[in-house]
Amino acid sequence: MILKQEVKNYEVPSFPNxxxxFDEDVIEGLAKLRAAIFSVEDDRLQNLFKVAFSxxxxLVSKADLGEFKLVRAERSKKKDVQLVFEAIARRNIVRLSVLSKLTLKARVDIQRVNVLEDLPLQDESVDLVITSPPYGDSKTTVAYEQFSKLPIKWLGLDDSFKNHQLGAKEKDFEQTLPSEELNECLEEIKRVDVKRAREVYSFYADLYKAIENISKKVKPGKHAVVVVGNRTVKGVELPTDKICADFFRQFGFVHISTLVREISNKRMPAGTMKHEYVVILRKSGYNNQ
Structure with missing residues (x-):
């Protein structure tokens, strides 16, 4: 067993529904496992187990794992909590063991920041940005909040991030965003549904602000790589790859290339996204060799 201690005292988290x-025996199994994990004194080891627990x-819930939103499956097969956890934990340990054998000369600094605010980095200090922003607002596209809701409740984590997602605060077409393709799409959506057009606008207005903040940190002559998906709203396909390139151009970037790859292993709204776009850009300035 990964966690050998016998748990006698445990609490079941209280949250609606x-x-x-979860089945009753699954709730008990998760509660015991959670208590065992929280009792691990080594923070790094506890975090390793928390990832597997999440x-x-x-996997042991009644959620339909084929859906991108939190929906209960019509039929759910019971799974043994301990066996599922051990399989995931062992898999992760093997992967970490492989990674530890690689010769990597890098320092990892993980920070929790809001990309809509100024980033804690010096301007023009970054050689390469690789990022994959949300493919759309969480309410209607990829439901990040719903996907993580159950683990958040069990782990007792702060769920206030939902108030800071791109497009979370609705805006009323406050400014014209610098993308002709986006503005044409917004006009098409407006003719069908003004409220949805406003939600789409709010998302891209926040994305523009995020790109502005990111752009400041990249050195002249260096690169940004953005992975996005192009969603469809009210029958209108939004070319987020081209929109991102337009946004970056406003901050001195040149579009180098866009690579296309098929989405094969992500849960997406049926029929709305079949490909991802890898947008490669370079910031103008010195060292443009």
Whole structure:
């Protein structure tokens, strides 16, 4: 067993509809496992187990794992909490062992920041940015909040991030965004549904602000790589790859290339996204060799 200690004292977290999403014996198994994990004194080891626990929660729940939103499956097969957790934990340990054998000369600095605010980096200090922003607003496209809801509840984590997602605060077409293709799409959506057009605008207005903040940190002559998906709203396909390139151009970037790859292993709204676009850009300035 990964965690050998016998758990006698444990608490079941209290959140709405817990019985709707989990069988009674699964709730007990998760509660015992959670108590065992929280009792691990080594912070790094505890975090390793928390990651495995988070994935376990979704797999042993009654959620439909083929859906991108939180929906209960019509039929759910019971799974043993301990066996699922051990399989995930062992898999992760093997992967970390492989990674530890690689010769990597890098320092990792993980920070929790809001990309809509100024980033804690010096301007023009970054050689390469690789990022994959949300493919759309969480309410209607990829439901990041719903996907993580059950693990967040079990782990007792702060869920206030939902108030800071791109497009979370609705805007009323406050400025014309610098993308002709986006503005044409917004006009098409407006003719069908003004409210949806406003939600789409709010998302891209925040994305523009995020790109502005990111752009400041990249050195002249260096690169940004953005991975996006192009969603469809009210029958209108939004070319986010081209929109991102337009936005970056406003801050001195040149579009180098866009690579296309098929989405094969992500849960997406049926029929709305089949490809991802890897947009490669370079900031103008010195060292443009």
């Amino acid at each position: 817990i019985e709707y999403w 994935e376990t929660i979704r």
